[in-house]
Amino acid sequence: MSSNPPPPKPSRPNLANSSPRRRNNSEQALPAKPYELIPFPKQPPCLKRPAGHDKYLPDRLHGTLFLTLTVQTALHVSTGVVVMGSDIGNNRIPLIKTMVQNPDQKLTIQGSSLKGCVRSVYEAVTRSCICKTKAKKLQIPDKYSECTPEPKKGRLDVCPACQIFGALNWQGLIEFQDAVCQSTGFATGFMPSLYRPRPDQRRAYFRQGKVAGRKFYYHTIRAIDRGQNQGIPVQTAAKEYIFTTALHFKNLTAEELGTLFIVLGQDPQYPIALKVGGGKPIGMGTMTVQVTAIDCIKGQNLRDRYVAYQSPDSTQLTGDVLQQLMQQHIQTAHASAFVEKPQLDALLEVLRYPTDREPPTGMY
Amino acid sequence: MMSSDVAQVGLTDAQWNMAHQIADRLAKEDTDVNELGKVIAYLRTAINQYGSNAGSQFFKYLKTLVKNGNSIGHSSKTIGYYRSIDKACSDILQKENLDAEAILQILGWAARLMRYYKVSPIGENAEPQEESVPSAVTERQAAIEALIQTQTFEVGQMIEAQVKQKLKGNKVTYLIGDLLFTEKEAKTFDRIPASGKVKVEIKSLKEDGSINHVKFVQS
Numbered sequence A: 001m002s003s004n005p006p007p008p009k010p011s012r013p014n015l016a017n018s019s020p021r022r023r024n025n026s027e028q029a030l031p032a033k034p035y036e037l038i039p040f041p042k043q044p045p046c047l048k049r050p051a052g053h054d055k056y057l058p059d060r061l062h063g064t065l066f067l068t069l070t071v072q073t074a075l076h077v078s079t080g081v082v083v084m085g086s087d088i089g090n091n092r093i094p095l096i097k098t099m100v101q102n103p104d105q106k107l108t109i110q111g112s113s114l115k116g117c118v119r120s121v122y123e124a125v126t127r128s129c130i131c132k133t134k135a136k137k138l139q140i141p142d143k144y145s146e147c148t149p150e151p152k153k154g155r156l157d158v159c160p161a162c163q164i165f166g167a168l169n170w171q172g173l174i175e176f177q178d179a180v181c182q183s184t185g186f187a188t189g190f191m192p193s194l195y196r197p198r199p200d201q202r203r204a205y206f207r208q209g210k211v212a213g214r215k216f217y218y219h220t221i222r223a224i225d226r227g228q229n230q231g232i233p234v235q236t237a238a239k240e241y242i243f244t245t246a247l248h249f250k251n252l253t254a255e256e257l258g259t260l261f262i263v264l265g266q267d268p269q270y271p272i273a274l275k276v277g278g279g280k281p282i283g284m285g286t287m288t289v290q291v292t293a294i295d296c297i298k299g300q301n302l303r304d305r306y307v308a309y310q311s312p313d314s315t316q317l318t319g320d321v322l323q324q325l326m327q328q329h330i331q332t333a334h335a336s337a338f339v340e341k342p343q344l345d346a347l348l349e350v351l352r353y354p355t356d357r358e359p360p361t362g363m364y
Numbered sequence B: 001m002m003s004s005d006v007a008q009v010g011l012t013d014a015q016w017n018m019a020h021q022i023a024d025r026l027a028k029e030d031t032d033v034n035e036l037g038k039v040i041a042y043l044r045t046a047i048n049q050y051g052s053n054a055g056s057q058f059f060k061y062l063k064t065l066v067k068n069g070n071s072i073g074h075s076s077k078t079i080g081y082y083r084s085i086d087k088a089c090s091d092i093l094q095k096e097n098l099d100a101e102a103i104l105q106i107l108g109w110a111a112r113l114m115r116y117y118k119v120s121p122i123g124e125n126a127e128p129q130e131e132s133v134p135s136a137v138t139e140r141q142a143a144i145e146a147l148i149q150t151q152t153f154e155v156g157q158m159i160e161a162q163v164k165q166k167l168k169g170n171k172v173t174y175l176i177g178d179l180l181f182t183e184k185e186a187k188t189f190d191r192i193p194a195s196g197k198v199k200v201e202i203k204s205l206k207e208d209g210s211i212n213h214v215k216f217v218q219s
């Protein structure tokens, strides 16, 4: 700690300093950036006709993953509503930004939030399109624009990420349930006002007018708590809060399921964690994933599932059997070259957890 | 078609006038409509939580925003926005003894009207007199038409859509403006024409006020 250089003088970013004329100066003044750009694979997205929904294909994988998510740095997924502290039983705080709570007052992470963050990693390590982006159309590299299948015209082909997470007119093959906190209650944290990323000051963001890669924030050993500047108290899930959720999948290939396991941090060679919710630049939202069980329906016992009222218990795998199955699919994914190794290696450096990286100081 | 839209909204003429007054005042004071949106979001959750007491809770909330807004705002202007919103709501709504649902409706329209006034100020007509009901009605019509043109929507609103295609699994793709929406229409699928114009109801909106889901109503 003591060997670190003194933190830069806290100050609000002065917009006057960021005019193009002063760009070089202000760029030097910026602290190490809290994110990295993962470059796109050498080859453009590979579009393929997705497996349909109308039937469980006998040569594909179907089932449910049961996940336990452990909060490593304070997590806040915003509802967008600011309430009085008294509204949520805290009379000491005048105003606070809320998270979703279920009717039992348990904090909840919407399935869509989880899906979004898992998708972004999956996109980055496969030959996929750029889906959720704030970049303008002209800034998207050739062939990387969002897949827009048109079933009526027989145009069904979509990229690997769109095949399983869905696209316009295509539902996708996996579904995330809301993750619910195991315990009742919440913590209160503080979110400094985060300033908009200023791509103009980070020239590496664009290359020849096109987005240079996919942006991922580093994990840090902890989140910055109280900012020196403006900000607002937020309802959070604190370190060690545990959430559980389930993820249903159907018609996946072994590579696709294996890649999903890698993205969820289940490959010991690639120990990565998820980054969920708000405050990413200041170290918030790190969650590790544990797959606790898998309910796997294989082609041959599909029939049993349809005819039996209750599913046979034996399909639920846990412990060593589960680990073996996951590692087997992970190896299949690596061997198939479905996963882009350079991208995955680059991502590991950003999303590796645990980490000894300190949260950024000064401006974010 | 217009008049049925108006009837669905369910504001009295006096309440319409309040919506106009708030919108006009906040637009003139250059208040950020997004801040009004957040206040409306609070009121909506307060109604769920407090029911009929939500109104008084709401006015307490506005005062809390003004008092603490300095530390939470993203810009030094934010506190000014909170002051304007608090003042407008206190002056125009609080004395009227309105229930929280009515306040929610009035503010919802005020926010939409604000977006309209920002691009097209209506000058002298901005604060209609209570007694001049006819002018309020035409102005209201004009405002609603303008809103539809500027694509401001509300849940429950009926709008025209074009059926682009009917898909397997009782799904229908509609074209609204230049956007496509694919919806599951389990109950009405057989009644929906393969193409052409139909009426749909807005079932939900996204956070930015754009349409999220629609449902078939009639062909």
Ligand SMILES: [Zn+2]
Binding pocket: A128, A129, A130, A131, A146, A147, A158, A159, A160, A161, A162, A163, A167
């Ligand atoms: Zn795609």
